Amino acid sequence: MMSLWRMADRWQVRLAFLGFVLALAAAGCANASESELPAPTAVPSTPGLQAPRLPSVGATALPSPSAARSSEPLPSMTAGASTPLPADTPRATPRPSPTPDSVSTATASPTAARTPAPRPTRTSAPTPAPTPTRTPTPTRPPTPTFRGAALPDPVPRRSYQGVTVYDRPIVLQGQETLEFNQKHVRFLANVTLRDQARLVFRDSLAEFVQDFHQQRNFRAEGQAEVVVERSDLLTARSINWDFRDRSRLTMLDVRKIGTAGDPWMTFADETSVTIRESEFDATIWDRASMDITRSPSVYIELVFPVGAVVDESLQENLVSFSFPGADERNINYRLNIRDSTMRGWGFTALPSSRITLRDAHNAVGTIQLNSPWENETIEFQDLKAKLYADHTMVFGDSMLRLVNVDVWFWSPTAFRNNTLIIRRSDLADLAFIGDNARIIIEQSTLYFVRGRENVRITLRDCVVYSDVIADDTSVVTLINTEVRGKIVEQGSGRVIRQ
Numbered sequence: 001m002m003s004l005w006r007m008a009d010r011w012q013v014r015l016a017f018l019g020f021v022l023a024l025a026a027a028g029c030a031n032a033s034e035s036e037l038p039a040p041t042a043v044p045s046t047p048g049l050q051a052p053r054l055p056s057v058g059a060t061a062l063p064s065p066s067a068a069r070s071s072e073p074l075p076s077m078t079a080g081a082s083t084p085l086p087a088d089t090p091r092a093t094p095r096p097s098p099t100p101d102s103v104s105t106a107t108a109s110p111t112a113a114r115t116p117a118p119r120p121t122r123t124s125a126p127t128p129a130p131t132p133t134r135t136p137t138p139t140r141p142p143t144p145t146f147r148g149a150a151l152p153d154p155v156p157r158r159s160y161q162g163v164t165v166y167d168r169p170i171v172l173q174g175q176e177t178l179e180f181n182q183k184h185v186r187f188l189a190n191v192t193l194r195d196q197a198r199l200v201f202r203d204s205l206a207e208f209v210q211d212f213h214q215q216r217n218f219r220a221e222g223q224a225e226v227v228v229e230r231s232d233l234l235t236a237r238s239i240n241w242d243f244r245d246r247s248r249l250t251m252l253d254v255r256k257i258g259t260a261g262d263p264w265m266t267f268a269d270e271t272s273v274t275i276r277e278s279e280f281d282a283t284i285w286d287r288a289s290m291d292i293t294r295s296p297s298v299y300i301e302l303v304f305p306v307g308a309v310v311d312e313s314l315q316e317n318l319v320s321f322s323f324p325g326a327d328e329r330n331i332n333y334r335l336n337i338r339d340s341t342m343r344g345w346g347f348t349a350l351p352s353s354r355i356t357l358r359d360a361h362n363a364v365g366t367i368q369l370n371s372p373w374e375n376e377t378i379e380f381q382d383l384k385a386k387l388y389a390d391h392t393m394v395f396g397d398s399m400l401r402l403v404n405v406d407v408w409f410w411s412p413t414a415f416r417n418n419t420l421i422i423r424r425s426d427l428a429d430l431a432f433i434g435d436n437a438r439i440i441i442e443q444s445t446l447y448f449v450r451g452r453e454n455v456r457i458t459l460r461d462c463v464v465y466s467d468v469i470a471d472d473t474s475v476v477t478l479i480n481t482e483v484r485g486k487i488v489e490q491g492s493g494r495v496i497r498q
Contacts, residue, residue, distance in 0.1 A: 413433050
């Protein structure tokens, strides 16, 4: 009996010893497995993503569902991988946040790792978009720099009691004089001066009201005289003051508070102009003479007649400028500018001329198909609003070279029986045309259009920012063309929409 007990006691000792050994072995395995785990790899943070949290070694509790999601690999890792990337693996640079002008890019969220992202596919070069049916807005849309755009602060310099309204045409002739002192005068009709008539504005506001561009006429002829002193000129739409024969204009301290450039003034024949400390915009040709002094905002269009030879630098800030120069030929008018700032320059090149212009800014370029050309067809493409570093154009027997000239818009014109074709261009207006000319404009933008006399105009796939007007017996045909202003037919003029 004792032997059986001793035998059982020895088996207990052996079992206890065996349990102790097994316990030591289990503890050794646990220590060995913990020392053999790889060190955690640092994962750089990515905007909009959270780095995965590695589970703690030896944790006894099961991970929560959110912990399981956060321990999944980043989208840049292989989907389903359970081992972090080695520390020396190159990683993609995070994309910056998209800007409004950039292509929008999908941004990953922290939950994007639930489903592996599809592998990117190689795409071929994008197919060019079809040509739009309408020409888009030009890079530089009209601003107060360009004629016809609203000025930012149309406020008269002084207040007036009441308004004097003229709703019927005014015709002054002989030695008649009409003078306004400290008056607000509103013109709803044409104004004509003849013979030795005089029209005077002093300390006044002269307002010209129109339903569409160039609805009214202001004309001085013979030896008539217009005087404007310490006054404001106001118009909401383009209007011309035309001076002919030996008529005269004198302006002292005059502001324009309606639209930029208007009233626009034209001087031909033997007219004379004296401008002091005023805002002034004009075209000069023939044998006119113009003297401008201490004026803060001036825009002058120079018309180069048939056979003109010109090489001129047209600067912005002028201390003393005289045109034409000694080496320039076949120019009969005279222009003198002193101590003034040019808002811009315009130019018109006629047949058989050779013109080189330099350094002009905000220029409006005109190429005119006129006598002696007859039955000529001239085509222009891509007349763009841009800076021309050194560009030469040859048309017919004429040459125009632009060196460092910033062209704001183009404005080609045609007369006689000539044909003008323009494609893909930025145009100011199409208004000063005549005779039996034919004009074809395609895929272009224009400010406004006016057909005169027996002209035929066709606009195809164009945008006209303002009015389309058909005068006299002219015909304007609009094919897939957008008109953002008014369509007006006067006299026997017709506007046809297709």
